Amino acid sequence: MNEWNNETVIEVFPAIWDGFIVVLQVTLVAGLIAVLLGLLVAIGERTGPAWLKRVVSGFFQFVRNTPLLVQLLFVWTATSLYINPDWSAFIVGSAVLGVHYASYTSESYRAGIEAIPKGQWEAATALSLPTHRVWGAVVLPQMMRRSTAAVANWVIAMFKEVPTLFAIGVLEMIAQAQKFQGQHYTGAVEGYTIAGILFLAASYPVAVAARRLENRLAKSHF
Amino acid sequence: MDFQAVIDSLPRYAEPLLVTITVTVASAALALLVAFALGLMTSSKHLAVRTPARVFVEFIRGSSVVVQLFWFAFAMPVILGIQFDYLILAGIIALGLNYGAYSSEVVRGAIAAVPKGQLEASLAVNFTPFQRLRLVVLPQAWPEMIPSLSSFAIMLLKASALVSLIGVFDITGIARIIGGANGGANQLPHLALILVVYFVLAWLIWTGMRALERKAKRGVGINTRLPKTRAVAPPEEGANAAGGVL
Numbered sequence: 103m104n105e106w107n108n109e110t111v112i113e114v115f116p117a118i119w120d121g122f123i124v125v126l127q128v129t130l131v132a133g134l135i136a137v138l139l140g141l142l143v144a145i146g147e148r149t150g151p152a153w154l155k156r157v158v159s160g161f162f163q164f165v166r167n168t169p170l171l172v173q174l175l176f177v178w179t180a181t182s183l184y185i186n187p188d189w190s191a192f193i194v195g196s197a198v199l200g201v202h203y204a205s206y207t208s209e210s211y212r213a214g215i216e217a218i219p220k221g222q223w224e225a226a227t228a229l230s231l232p233t234h235r236v237w238g239a240v241v242l243p244q245m246m247r248r249s250t251a252a253v254a255n256w257v258i259a260m261f262k263e264v265p266t267l268f269a270i271g272v273l274e275m276i277a278q279a280q281k282f283q284g285q286h287y288t289g290a291v292e293g294y295t296i297a298g299i300l301f302l303a304a305s306y307p308v309a310v311a312a313r314r315l316e317n318r319l320a321k322s323h324f
Numbered sequence: 325m326d327f328q329a330v331i332d333s334l335p336r337y338a339e340p341l342l343v344t345i346t347v348t349v350a351s352a353a354l355a356l357l358v359a360f361a362l363g364l365m366t367s368s369k370h371l372a373v374r375t376p377a378r379v380f381v382e383f384i385r386g387s388s389v390v391v392q393l394f395w396f397a398f399a400m401p402v403i404l405g406i407q408f409d410y411l412i413l414a415g416i417i418a419l420g421l422n423y424g425a426y427s428s429e430v431v432r433g434a435i436a437a438v439p440k441g442q443l444e445a446s447l448a449v450n451f452t453p454f455q456r457l458r459l460v461v462l463p464q465a466w467p468e469m470i471p472s473l474s475s476f477a478i479m480l481l482k483a484s485a486l487v488s489l490i491g492v493f494d495i496t497g498i499a500r501i502i503g504g505a506n507g508g509a510n511q512l513p514h515l516a517l518i519l520v521v522y523f524v525l526a527w528l529i530w531t532g533m534r535a536l537e538r539k540a541k542r543g544v545g546i547n548t549r550l551p552k553t554r555a556v557a558p559p560e561e562g563a564n565a566a567g568g569v570l
Contacts, residue, residue, distance in 0.1 A: 106403050167526035168519045169485035172496055176515040265390035276394055291399040298395055301387040
């Protein structure tokens with residue numbers, strides 16, 4: 103293994119930066135899936151028929167309790183061998199990551215729904231509000247206030263798990279460092295270190311903002 | 325897909341399964357140690373104790389466990405000159421420190437949730453700080469930590485699959501090797517198999533932690549079997565935690 107070299111840092115940085123951009127892109131796509139699918143699941147578990155609820159919650163329980171890495175390999179193998187070999191690792195990886203984290207965000211949404219006082223539901227029934235109004239005007243606004251910070255924290259956690267996607271060939275930071283090492287016989291040490299620092303630099307401000315948001319929303323409870 | 329071949333290769337999973345369990349158990353033990361050390365430090369009223377622990381926690385939590393794994397395995401030996409004889413050690417240390425830092429927040433929160441009167445009472449009977457911690461604070465904080473710690477333990481089990489990326493042969497590693505033979509025709513059933521194995525392991529952890537929680541709660545006089553036969557609405561979670569012990 104090579105020594106630490108400051109010149110290599112400058113040489114490897116552009117490659118790691120490219121990897122970082124990919125990480126951000128994956129975070130955006132997978133984050134959207136996690137936030138929206140999680141919400142859909144949480145609402146579906148309340149309003150859907152009992153069998154659907156059992157199937158969906160069983161599926162997500164399985165997803166939540168098995169490693170993301172193995173899920174990625176499984177779905178990637180399945181799509182490239184049996185479904186469509188043209189789907190890119192970026193798309194498949196983002197989808198798996200998004201669904202994996204939807205299994206967590208749906209729990210946060212569910213907790214938010216359950217925390218709504220019973221009287222709110224009763225009042226909505228007493229006013230005979232249509233279902234879409236019960237959700238749109240009564241439940242969701244209150245739930246969002248309680249779940250937003252938790253969901254934001256899951257998205258931050260997801261952001262930090264994006265490097266797992268290098269196992270299926272997405273060119274994120276670890277993959278870029280290894281690629282550089284393969285071409286120049288140096289740079290992996292510097293690359294991993296830069297990757298760690300970039301993560302820190304990106305996630306710390308977001309985490310602080312999420313904490314502020316959490317405090318503000320906690321204060322606005324009634 | 326050749327299912328007979330998958331069944332025939334089952335004995336080859338024995339040793340990797342042991343590796344997965346070892347990594348999970350060893351890093352969970354390390355994480356627990358780190359969590360208590362950092363949790364107690366961040367609960368300290370002395371700034372000189374609190375600050376370094378806080379910085380360490382934010383540092384670890386701020387970056388990615390995958391990157392840390394690679395860093396501990398391949399970059400730290402070069403930069404700090406600390407060489408591990410076995411890569412599995414790098415994996416255990418990376419996972420243990422990462423989940424220890426996350427869990428330290430749980431420890432800190434549970435300690436902060438111990439009712440103030442308990443601390444005042446222990447001061448009144450002239451306990452030393454260590455007695456206060458051992459006899460009053462931790463016995464009450466511990467049962468409150470277990471649910472969060474058990475979800476971290478399951479996350480740790482899931483993260484243990486990542487050690488296959490640095491070249492440790494756990495069940496994920498072996499499934500990729502065996503399944504990858506013959507152009508990967510058998511990859512899918514092997515991956516499906518280990519998904520089920522992970523799920524069963526997670527269930528075992530969850531069941532074990534539930535039993536531990538019940539035992540710990542009985543230790544401070546919260547009977548968790550009681551609510552099953554209740555006739556009235558269940559109490560709020562928090563109310564149980566604060567009210568049950570007093």
